[in-house]
Amino acid sequence: xxxxxxxxxxxxxxxxxxxxxxxxxxxxxxxxxxxxxxxxxxxxxxxxxxxxxxxxxxxxxxxxxxxxxxxxxxxxxxxxxxxxxxxxxxxxxxxxxxxxxxxxxxxxxxxxxxxxxxxxxxxxxxxxxxxxxxxxxxxxxxxxxxxxxxxxxxxxxxxxxxxxxxxxxxxxxxxxxxxxxxxxxxxxxxxxxxxxxxxxxxxxxxxxxxxxxxxxxxxxxxxxxxxxxxxxxxxxxxxxxxxxxxxxxxxxxxxxxxxxxxxxxxxxxxxxxxxxxxxxxxxxxxxxxxxxxxxxxxxxxxxxxxxx
Amino acid sequence: xxxxxxxxxxxxxxxxxxxxxxxxxxxxxxxxxxxxxxxxxxxxxxxxxxxxxxxxxxxxxxxxxxxxxxxxxxxxxxxxxxxxxxxxxxxxxxxxxxxxxxxxxxxxxxxxxxxxxxxxxxxxxxxxxxxxxxxxxxxxxxxxxxxxxxxxxxxxxxxxxxxxxxxxxxxxxxxxxxxxxxxxxxxxxxxx
Numbered sequence: 030x031x032x033x034x035x036x037x038x039x040x041x042x043x044x045x046x047x048x049x050x051x052x053x054x055x056x057x058x059x060x061x062x063x064x065x066x067x068x069x070x071x072x073x074x075x076x077x078x079x080x081x082x083x084x085x086x087x088x089x090x091x092x093x094x095x096x097x098x099x100x101x102x103x104x105x106x107x108x109x110x111x112x113x114x115x116x117x118x119x120x121x122x123x124x125x126x127x128x129x130x131x132x133x134x135x136x137x138x139x140x141x142x143x144x145x146x147x148x149x150x151x152x153x154x155x156x157x158x159x160x161x162x163x164x165x166x167x168x169x170x171x172x173x174x175x176x177x178x179x180x181x182x183x184x185x186x187x188x189x190x191x192x193x194x195x196x197x198x199x200x201x202x203x204x205x206x207x208x209x210x211x212x213x214x215x216x217x218x219x220x221x222x223x224x225x226x227x228x229x230x231x232x233x234x235x236x237x238x239x240x241x242x243x244x245x246x247x248x249x250x251x252x253x254x255x256x257x258x259x260x261x262x263x264x265x266x267x268x269x270x271x272x273x274x275x276x277x278x279x280x281x282x283x284x285x286x287x288x289x290x291x292x293x294x295x296x297x298x299x300x301x302x303x304x305x306x307x308x309x310x311x312x313x314x315x316x317x318x319x320x321x322x323x324x325x326x327x328x329x330x331x332x333x334x335x336x337x
Numbered sequence: 338x339x340x341x342x343x344x345x346x347x348x349x350x351x352x353x354x355x356x357x358x359x360x361x362x363x364x365x366x367x368x369x370x371x372x373x374x375x376x377x378x379x380x381x382x383x384x385x386x387x388x389x390x391x392x393x394x395x396x397x398x399x400x401x402x403x404x405x406x407x408x409x410x411x412x413x414x415x416x417x418x419x420x421x422x423x424x425x426x427x428x429x430x431x432x433x434x435x436x437x438x439x440x441x442x443x444x445x446x447x448x449x450x451x452x453x454x455x456x457x458x459x460x461x462x463x464x465x466x467x468x469x470x471x472x473x474x475x476x477x478x479x480x481x482x483x484x485x486x487x488x489x490x491x492x493x494x495x496x497x498x499x500x501x502x503x504x505x506x507x508x509x510x511x512x513x514x515x516x517x518x519x520x521x522x523x524x525x526x527x528x529x
Contacts, residue, residue: 158404158413158447161413161443163413164402164415166400171442172442173440173441174439174442181433182434185431185435188427188431261426263422263424263426264425264428265425325427
């Protein structure tokens with residue numbers, strides 16, 4: 030009995046609903062509204078807030094621009110006010126008509142607000158609380174830069190590997206220094222009195238090769254790490270890099286001189302000429318290399334030249 | 338006699354009118370009593386602590402404004418992240434990477450405190466700090482206030498931590514830095 034009484038209302042509600050929202054139900058077809066946002070220098074504006082609000086009714090649809098300043102919104106057919114807002118720029122609104130499966134491409138060029146509003150000494154635009162736009166920072170200072178962030182991330186990753194490989198390289202390098210004297214022919218007054226064993230020579234050469242390979246890998250991660258433009262080098266990194274001009278050539282010269290010394294020893298000669306500098310160059314290289322690690326690792330608050 | 342009474346009456350009426358005018362206009366007179374402040378100079382420095390390193394990164398590039406109205410002051414200070422200098426460009430670039438300084442290039446601090454404290458030796462401000470894509474709130478942060486001629490110098494420390502801003506703590510020799518990264522503020526303001 031109750032059900033029968035309610036049924037006409039139920040039907041009426043259904044009919045009213047279908048009459049009220051005929052297009053929302055099945056008549057409205059969607060289209061993709063795409064576009065881009067650029068600054069007045071034609072550079073992309075990343076992270077700009079795009080809001081499309083139907084002029085008739087319905088909720089607004091929002092998205093943000095990607096790193097290239099592009100955006101896309103899926104909208105139902107209708108007329109929309111599309112607003113773009115980005116930190117450091119004046120917002121803009123354009124009216125667009127979207128028909129079934131067809132939407133115009135939108136191009137926005139944002140400009141900075143008038144300078145008079147941005148001067149730090151100008152009165153605040155609000156009487157309640159100051160806004161970021163009141164402070165006078167340029168749009169470039171306030172705008173996010175995803176490309177730079179990606180470069181910074183990549184740089185850090187590569188330098189972390191550089192650090193780890195650099196420390197690992199120290200071990201075969203130190204072992205090579207220890208095995209150096211064992212691989213050297215002992216002589217006095219030009220007379221050969223003993224020969225290094227072949228095993229000692231091989232071990233020394235193998236450690237030298239390992240050191241050289243690790244060194245090249247270590248250096249390549251620093252050399253090919255993305256450079257950040259506009260950054261003036263300061264601090265311990267300058268010492269670290271300056272010492273590379275000592276241990277870099279040293280790492281090239283040491284194996285060359287070692288190879289020459291090896292050849293001379295194999296020929297039954299005492300090591301002579303420029304090859305005799307192999308040991309000195311190797312020690313200098315290791316000292317410079319170790320110093321370059323210490324330069325960026327030394328606890329700067331512990332000033333060893335000052336008594337506590 | 339009549340004349341004296343008339344004078345008395347006139348005086349009373351005038352007094353009542355004057356009193357009414359004061360009562361009527363007083364709220365609006367007080368409401369208009371707003372002041373604006375601008376940041377003349379500032380030193381913001383963060384302190385980073387590691388068993389092997391104690392580092393201070395300093396910036397003098399902050400800009401700020403303040404508005405005091407209706408018994409409350411709202412101050413805003415902003416500083417570009419990349420202007421912090423720890424004395425080592427390599428470390429500063431690493432800091433930029435860790436705090437996502439290119440994605441979020443500004444540190445924005447909003448401070449609110451009672452206007453009455455502007456004349457007290459200590460100001461206790463509620464702070465809202467936007468940094469590294471996060472927002473952190475700090476309540477009742479004390480700042481020492483010193484009057485210097487027509488300028489007011491504010492000094493204090495914001496007890497910020499890495500976790501407040503979801504910053505992955507950078508590590509050196511596998512040991513991470515301490516979570517605490519207090520930011521010392523030394524700002525000189527001038528009434529506009």
